Each structure stands twice: as structure tokens, then as C-alpha cells.
Amino acid sequence: MELLGMSPMRTKMTRIVTVLLVGFILGVRSGEARKGKVTESFAYTGISCRRHTASITDFGGVGDGKTSNTKAFQDAVNHLSKYASDGGAQLYVPAGKWLTGSFSLTSHFTLYLQKHALLLASQDMKEWPVLKPLPSYGRGRDAADGRFTSLIYGTNLTDVIVTGANGTIDGQGSFWWQKFHKGKLKYTRPYLIEFMYSDTIQISNLTLLNSPSWNVHPVYSSNILIKGITILAPVKSPNTDGINPDSCTNVRIEDSYIVSGDDCIAVKSGWDEYGISFGMPTKQLVIRRLTCISPYSAAIALGSEMSGGIQDVRAEDITAVHTESGVRIKTARGRGGFVKDIFVRRMSLHTMKWVFWMTGNYKQHADNHYDPNALPVIQGINYRDIVANNVSMAARLEGIEGDPFTQICIANVTIGMAAKAKKVPWTCTDVEGITSGVSPRPCDLLPDQGQKKIAACDFPAEPLSIDRVVLKTCTYRVNHM
Numbered sequence: 043m044e045l046l047g048m049s050p051m052r053t054k055m056t057r058i059v060t061v062l063l064v065g066f067i068l069g070v071r072s073g074e075a076r077k078g079k080v081t082e083s084f085a086y087t088g089i090s091c092r093r094h095t096a097s098i099t100d101f102g103g104v105g106d107g108k109t110s111n112t113k114a115f116q117d118a119v120n121h122l123s124k125y126a127s128d129g130g131a132q133l134y135v136p137a138g139k140w141l142t143g144s145f146s147l148t149s150h151f152t153l154y155l156q157k158h159a160l161l162l163a164s165q166d167m168k169e170w171p172v173l174k175p176l177p178s179y180g181r182g183r184d185a186a187d188g189r190f191t192s193l194i195y196g197t198n199l200t201d202v203i204v205t206g207a208n209g210t211i212d213g214q215g216s217f218w219w220q221k222f223h224k225g226k227l228k229y230t231r232p233y234l235i236e237f238m239y240s241d242t243i244q245i246s247n248l249t250l251l252n253s254p255s256w257n258v259h260p261v262y263s264s265n266i267l268i269k270g271i272t273i274l275a276p277v278k279s280p281n282t283d284g285i286n287p288d289s290c291t292n293v294r295i296e297d298s299y300i301v302s303g304d305d306c307i308a309v310k311s312g313w314d315e316y317g318i319s320f321g322m323p324t325k326q327l328v329i330r331r332l333t334c335i336s337p338y339s340a341a342i343a344l345g346s347e348m349s350g351g352i353q354d355v356r357a358e359d360i361t362a363v364h365t366e367s368g369v370r371i372k373t374a375r376g377r378g379g380f381v382k383d384i385f386v387r388r389m390s391l392h393t394m395k396w397v398f399w400m401t402g403n404y405k406q407h408a409d410n411h412y413d414p415n416a417l418p419v420i421q422g423i424n425y426r427d428i429v430a431n432n433v434s435m436a437a438r439l440e441g442i443e444g445d446p447f448t449q450i451c452i453a454n455v456t457i458g459m460a461a462k463a464k465k466v467p468w469t470c471t472d473v474e475g476i477t478s479g480v481s482p483r484p485c486d487l488l489p490d491q492g493q494k495k496i497a498a499c500d501f502p503a504e505p506l507s508i509d510r511v512v513l514k515t516c517t518y519r520v521n522h523m
Contacts, residue, residue, distance in 0.1 A: 105138020143169020
């Protein structure tokens with residue numbers, strides 16, 4: 043059949059052109075498919091949604107586990123920072139193994155790791171810039187000089203999210219642990235995620251593996267949500283603390299699982315005279331639905347760097363298994379500062395060395411310039427509704443002579459002792475307080491008030507402002523190679 047108004051020759055030529063055009067279009071599309079360009083949907087709940095989206099592959103990222111992507115990540119962040127005032131932007135990291143050194147984020151920004159995305163920390167020390175020591179510490183923790191920048195880092199930022207579909211960040215820490223044990227580090231090891239002087243931060247739905255040192259470290263920051271984090275490190279790895287809020291206000295940590303070589307959560311606020319001078323406490327902190335395994339440390343530690351003060355900490359629904367202690371307070375002469383208004387309830391503990399541990403004799407100091415007359419104030423420590431089994435010792439409570447730990451309240455606690463438990467389940471010196479409904483019987487410095495006081499050690503009823511933060515559901519589509 044001829045096309046209307048066309049000669050047979052023109053009709054034949056039109057058909058040829060049409061076939062060639064269709065073939066060209068199909069060829070382009072098949073070429074794109076061969077190159078692996080795909081469109082993916084993803085979603086998360088966040089403090090903010092973003093107007094602009096890009097993939098790390100748009101900036102030359104290669105997910106082969108061998109190619110360094112440090113420049114690609116930093117170029118991507120720098121490019122996307124221009125959208126901060128236009129609805130913000132996010133960087134999508136698809137499945138793959140993305141080798142990278144340290145890179146810094148920007149405000150109004152989301153870093154999203156897809157389910158099978160793996161960030162691998164570089165073992166090239168040239169990819170880790172060095173920062174000055176934290177002013178509230180006065181020196182590095184591993185060495186007196188500065189510290190390596192954290193893998194994912196930000197300072198003076200607002201509205202930042204690091205999240206994913208349980209994507210993974212592997213710090214490849216054994217490289218750093220060996221250097222630490224051999225004393226070959228000039229600077230303090232990097233952390234996996236750190237934000238300084240920042241506000242409105244979310245870290246959620248990620249797996250963190252083998253950090254060189256601490257895993258998550260918000261410092262001098264406020265309004266922080268850490269949720270749905272899995273942290274895994276060998277139980278003998280050095281200083282692999284899970285989550286360390288440090289001189290921060292309004293922090294919420296929840297629904298997380300931590301296996302660590304150090305404290306699962308360590309609350310801090312500066313070290314000796316440097317922390318006292320800096321004077322920024324950690325306060326208004328919520329910890330809930332935490333599971334911890336740490337045979338040589340605590341589920342929750344307060345200190346030892348607490349010289350700026352720690353106040354109004356609320357922990358509930360905590361599970362610890364094969365962990366040295368449930369809650370530990372660490373301080374000493376020269377620390378100064380305070381730990382007060384601490385509230386803990388509904389702990390389930392299994393195979394513990396101690397349930398409660400407080401020590402005023404933790405003697406690690408930043409240097410020899412601390413003031414031995416700077417005495418810490420430890421008061422208003424409240425524990426209730428706790429069940430523990432297979433425990434070696436119920437409590438070791440050691441205040442400071444002339445500076446007792448006061449207003450300790452422990453109620454409705456049942457501790458099942460291990461078959462080879464210590465003969466004396468409680469040891470107490472330089473402490474003052476009360477107990478009610480506690481078994482085995484506490485020490486005389488914490489007299490039993492009887493069942494009528496079983497509801498003592500009240501947990502605050504009024505929520506903190508961080509508990510009023512409501513997350514939004516954000517959905518997107520992204521094209522990437």
C-alpha cells in the first residue's frame with residue numbers, strides 16, 4: 043500500500059529512513075542499557091526532604107573497591123552545596139564498594155547509602171587530613187598532637203542527614219589498630235562519623251563496621267537524632283566506642299545494636315582543665331531501645347571525660363549481654379565538672395561483671411597541669427526497674443574521700459548472682475543515697491526504705507524537645523550508571 047500522495051519511490055525511501063531512525067533510537071537505548079544506566083527509586087524518613095538528587099557516579103565515582111573515590115565524594119558535595127538555599131540536595135550511593143578517604147559534608151544535605159552500598163575507608167594515610175586537637179581536650183587521645191579527620195565529617199553545619207537502606211561503612215580498622223598497638227601513630231585515629239559545631243543532624247539506618255576508633259562522635263552540637271544504627275567491632279578492638287555524644291544538647295539515640303571493644307555509648311564533655319575551661323556540658327540526652335555487647339566495658343558510660351558537665355540523661359529499655367557493666371560513671375580528682383540528674387529504667391542485663399559501677403579514681407589525665415582540687419559533683423543518680431542475671435557482682439560504688447557521690451536512688455532491682463559470684467555483692471565507699479526493693483541487699487550506705495518506696499527514683503514525665511521531632515517520608519527516583 044502506497045502512502046497517500048507519495049510516489050512508490052518516495053514511499054520506499056520514507057520506509058528506509060523510518061527503519062534507520064527507529065534502529066538508531068533502539069541502538070541508543072540498548073547502548074545505555076549496556077552501559078548499565080538505570081533508574082532506581084528510594085525512600086527514607088528524615089528531618090528534611092531534598093529538592094535535588096545526584097549519584098556519586100555522576101562525579102566519576104567507581105564502586106570497584108580499588109579506585110579511590112575521595113575526590114569524587116568531595117566534588118559531589120561541593121557541587122551540591124549550591125542547592126542549599128534551593129531545597130537542599132542529596133547524594134545517592136548505589137550498590138558497590140566505594141573506597142574513600144575523609145570527605146566533608148555541607149548544610150541542607152543528605153548522604154544516602156543504598157542497601158548494598160559499601161563505603162570502604164582508605165588505608166592511604168595521605169587521604170586523611172590532620173586537624174588540631176579538640177579545644178575541650180587540649181590534646182589528641184592517641185598522641186599529644188592533632189587528630190586525623192573523620193571519614194564522614196562536617197563542621198558548622200545545619201540540617202544534615204546521613205542515612206540509607208542499611209548501607210554499610212567499613213572503617214577497615216585493623217590497619218589503624220595495629221599502628222596504635224605498636225605506638226606508631228603521631229596523630230589520633232579517625233572516627234567514622236563526626237559533626238562539630240553543628241545543629242539539626244540525623245544519622246540513621248546504617249551499619250558501621252571496624253571503626254579505627256570511635257564510631258559516631260557529635261561534638262559541640264545540638265538537636266541530634268541517631269536511630270536504627272548497627273555497630274560491629276571485635277570485642278578486643280581498641281577504643282571502638284559506639285556512639286559518643288560530647289558537649290552536646292538535645293540528643294536522641296534509639297533503636298540501635300552495638301557490639302564494641304569499648305563502651306557502647308559514652309557520654310562526654312571534655313578532659314580536665316581543658317573541659318573545665320571550655321565549659322560546654324552534655325545535657326538533655328535520651329537513650330532508648332539499645333542492645334549492647336561489650337565484655338570489657340559498659341553499655342552506658344558517663345565520662346571519664348566529663349569536665350564540662352553531664353546533666354539530664356534519660357535511658358530506658360536497655361538490653362546488655364556479656365557486658366562488663368550496665369551503667370558506669372567514671373571520674374577522678376582533677377576532672378571537675380558534674381554528673382547529675384541521671385535517670386535509668388527498664389534494663390535487662392545478662393551475664394555481667396557489675397550491674398552498677400561508679401568510680402572516683404579514674405586517673406587518666408590529659409597532662410600534668412590539671413588541678414587536683416577540681417572535684418567533680420556526682421549527684422541525683424536514679425536507677426529503677428532492672429532485672430539482671432548471671433552477675434559476678436551487683437555493684438561497685440566508689441566515691442571520692444571528702445567528695446562523696448550523693449542522692450543515689452536505686453529501686454525495684456532484682457539481680458541474680460552467678461554461680462561463682464563474689465561473696466560480697468555490694469562494695470560502697472563515699473556514697474550516699476537510698477534503695478527500695480533491691481535484691482541482693484545493698485550496702486549500708488544505701489539503706490533500704492522498704493516496699494513503700496518502690497516507686498522512688500522517678501523518671502521524668504515531661505518529654506524533651508528532641509522527642510517532639512517528627513520525621514517526614516521522602517521518596518525519590520535517581521538515574522545512575
